[in-house]
Amino acid sequence: MQSFQEIVFKLKQHWAAQGCIVQEPYDVEVGAGTMCPETFLRVLGPQPYRVAYVQPSRRPADGRYGDNPNRLFKHSQLQVILKPSPDDVIEQYLGSLEAIGIDLRKHDIKFEEDNWEAPTLGAWGVGWQVMLDGLEITQFTYFQQCGGIDLELVPAELTYGLERIAAFLQVRDSVYDIEWVKGFTYRDVRYRDELQYSVYNFEMADIPTLWRLFELHEGEAARLLKLYDPKSPEKHRFPLLPAYDQVLKCSNLFNTLDSRGAISVTERVGVIQRVRKIAVGVAQAWVDQQQPVSAEVAR
């Protein structure tokens, strides 16, 4: 039997062999691998890029105190970006399933329509959920827009739900029974996270504090964006990546406040707009930053 970590190793190796840079997880909390700069910013602009990384993804509202066998506050996504998407992208993807020991001749694979949209990021794409014997194992998306910008090269994004795949391969009914590595189950490694974050997110997070943090991070992002000067010959030095971290902080705080039931109806749309505004601001500045300042403008 393959352990959880062996499955992860094999997927990474498969994608490394397809020319992907294998990155480590991003070190700011995110709700999905898509939000990492390696996806959100790299898909912008004309440079080809291929990357794969595992991203722990936080969904405060999905926490179940470690009680539910299939639902997690923090699950692990393997995120793959192929920009531009190669013609044989589906074959490459199916190859990754074979790499983890799934004999495609003996299993049923279906591609069912599932389009993706992230309003706080001004991003959307079309694609499928990939079903393996009735189990959704991957989101497959052709990005069309990100940060409100039409993409020059269309990337394929593959997002694997690693816990589900491991439970499938190890024939476990609960993710907590997955063998992470011999001698340690998923429960041994992650149960405390699930319990304690559920308690915090649903019961103890201090709402006024979270709101203050939200405003501080939002303010910092807005302050930086205001200072960005597309005409500056020094613009390549400008800290857009740190500005984007502030966006991620806001997004996670928004999710936490939401799970805490702290966002009223009237506020909700407005808060999504606020996050979107700074996300789009960073995306636009980022696209500009990739282009050299023309001599004329610099003068």
Place this chain on the structure above:
Amino acid sequence: MSLPLLVEIGTEEIPDWMIPGALESLHLLFEKTAIPHETVRLDATPRRLVLRADGLVERQADTEERVLGPAKSAPAPAVAGFARKQGVRPEDLGIESTPKGDYYCFLKKVAGRRTKDLLSEQLPGMILQIYFPKSMYWTGKGGPRFIRPIRWLVALLGDEVVPFELASVRSGAHTAGHRRLGTRKILVTVADYEQRLRDNYVILSAEERRNKISRELAAVRIKKDPALLETLVYITEYPTPITGSFDPQFLDLPEEVLVTVMRHHQKYFSVEASDGKLAPQFVAVMNIDADPEGFVRSGNERVLRARFNDARFFWETDQKKKLADRKQDLAHVTFQAKLGSYLEKTERTMKLVKELGGNAQAVRAAELAKCDLTTELVKEFTELQGVVGGLYARVQGEPELVWQAIYDHYKPESMEDSIPRNLTGQIVALADKLDTLQGCFQAGLIPTGSRDPFALRRAAQGVVKILVEGHLETPLLNFAGADPQLKSFFEERVKFYFKDIRGYKYDEVNAAMAAGWSNLVDLEARLARIQALRASADFEPLAASFKRIRNILEQAQFAGGGSIDTTLLEPGPEQSLYEEYRRIAGQPIENVISRLRPKVDLFFDKILVNAPDPRVRQNRLTLLSTILQEFSTIADFSEIVTNF
């Protein structure tokens, strides 16, 4: 020589529900190319749209084009110049007479083009014009758009490839088999195409796939589900059903929940036991040929077990907080950004229920109707909203009428769906829909063309259906008449319902509605009367006369009012019409139509309404207007379209 055509657009998996529409669109586009052919056949699987036609010619027919030259009176060098340009001698030119005079002309023969060349030019544009509700680009910004990336193209006219390029894909003679069971690159001819696909585990014909599923399912007693069957037909290239089972202890959960999990989330058919109850089995349809080792079956069984466990977990968790205690939580659930929360909607709906004459139970049902939106079960299975609330209300001891009203209050969800089963539910459903309509129209969220994000047409259609089929005499316009846009929106829905759903003729509907449509039960009764009346030989002539009366009154700008001065009536047809009117006034039109019609006809035959004496004229107009009004209470018959 007659040639067959084969065009296959090979793509990545197309959403199943878009495929039939795409084929229809492809068919229309092909007909528009005006390339003569005999038969056309369209087929599709998730990975290919296929057009096959027969009876194309190798070369289009030659045509003649008439080229006009200089006038007949033109000097010789001009004529010679024209002839030279056409490549003939001046004496070969003809003369064409036009309204402007005689001109030299030349009949130019235009050779018909090769069909292959025409197809090469037209196929790329035709393919890209196929309509899809949502499309994408994949080759880069500004590139072609299609539903999913195009990966191969087959285009054969007879034995020859029709060459073209689309999205960097060159047309050819190679198709692709089933993703896992077939070969990636298969050389085909028009003749062996379908068989080659079959050899590679692709059943091209949707009907054949449908039959394969049905045939292999014959031994299992599944719950009939034609929509699910269509989905499965268009989500597979080689469908094979398998039967799995689940632990009978899950049958403790409500059947609605189990069926929804199987149908909507897993695309499984549910299975009935011989007593009609749910059996602990399901049927999944694979996109491969067999499952000899049972991997697919056991995989699907595990997924279903996890799903059912989730559902049980949600069901039990939700019980910890009663529906009634969830009402305040609705403040955090958005109904619509401009219209506030579901708590506000609930308060408004309760008020509307009272205005609609609902009793305390109906008000209670309205109060609880939206509370299930905060339950885990509905968050997971949104399509069960309402149903779940009803089930919880029942478990929590709400009276039967209340829980049933909650359960049914989204009904009817389509024109085929039934209305809520009892009056309490009908009133709650009406109030819920009317509130949505009133609110959205006030906030300017009005449907335009095909855009109707809040499904307001369905809501209004539901209101109409409930009022008519529930026999509720509620005056609709008291609730929808104040806003002119909402009123005309409803007018359209009422017309649609009686015409398209109930089959009344459009002019009957117009006529009946012109006499009022606030009470839809009354409207339905009047429509039935008009339909019956129409069979009478007197009906259409009388309707024509009524139209004539209406026109006369309009032309005379008759303002109404006044009474008939009997002393001004001319003896004969006018007097006799008046007397007939006096005799039959107040009776239903069915009883008197045969007596009224000849009098009206005679009147128009013999009497000039536009009499020289203004008093006589005015009196005649008053007589006609009085008769028109008397018999227009069930309908404005002048709206009836007649042959007279």
